[in-house]
Amino acid sequence: MAETSFPGWHGTTIIGVKKDGRVVVAGDGQVSLGDTVIKGSARKVRRLSPGGYDVVAGFAGSTADAFALLERLESRLEATPGQLQRACVEMAKEWRTDKYLQKLEAMLIVTDGDQIFVITGAGDVLEPEHDVAAIGSGGNYALAAARGMMDSARSAEEIARDAMTIAADICVYTNGTLTVESISK
Template sequence: MSKDSFPGWHGTTIIGVRKGGIVVIAGDGQVSLGDTVIKGTARKVRKISPGGFDVVAGFAGSTADAFTLLERLEAKLEATPGQLARASVELAKDWRTDKYLQKLEAMLIVSDGKDIFVITGAGDVLEPEHDVAAIGSGGNYALAAARAMMDTEKSAEGVARDAMAIAADICVYTNGNLTIETISG
């Protein structure tokens, strides 16, 4: 089967919300192969602690590729403790220029409780303007829903949970089985 005809792993939704001094990163648990749900309980959000420095990361895309990127991010954070922005930029540079890493198909949302960044293979390290970032097939739905709720009394976790529920209702590649990690700055 050629790469073009293979249905591929598709979809997920990851959201990061910063509100009230708290950052919440939430991800759904669905893994799909084409139009078939393979697993509904995957953990796409993780807490990593390189050198005692906590970072929460969520990923969309190929799982193996995302784990490779998370390992690289951990190494960058060990080399630059407490400097998430610098480690993220170094990872993005490597990802864009290294022949092996260039083939990786994933995106990351990372936070140390103060900053939130979206890291892409195009060399981007993006900080959201409105304290919300979302990636994956349901990312735009979750992003729009969360932005609409940011001025309400809901907590960061409440916004993330409700935005993910809306995304799960709209995106067939997103389910309501959430993994949620919280970190404060």
């Protein structure tokens, strides 16, 4: 089957919310192939602990590609313990220049409880404004919902969960089965 006729993997919404000294990363569990839901309970948010240094990462895109990127990030974190930004920049440079990695189709949100970064295959390492980052097919919905709640009395986890509920109500590639990880510095 030609690549142009392959329906492609769609979906996922990942959000990172930083508030009151805590960062929460939440992701839905839906994996879709075209217009078919393949799995509803995938775990797209993970805790990494290279060398005892805790990082939470969420991914959108191809699962195999994301796992390859998470392995690279982990090795970069081991090489630069406690330096999340440096590890992210080094991985993004490698992602952009390596012929194998250039073909990977995924995005990451990573945090150490202090900083949040969005890492893309275009070589971007973005620190979001307003302490909220979101990626994936429902990312813009979750981002808008979370930004609207940031001045409320809600906690980071409540904001992330409520924003994901709103995204799941709007985006057909996002469901309400969540994986939520919390981390503080």
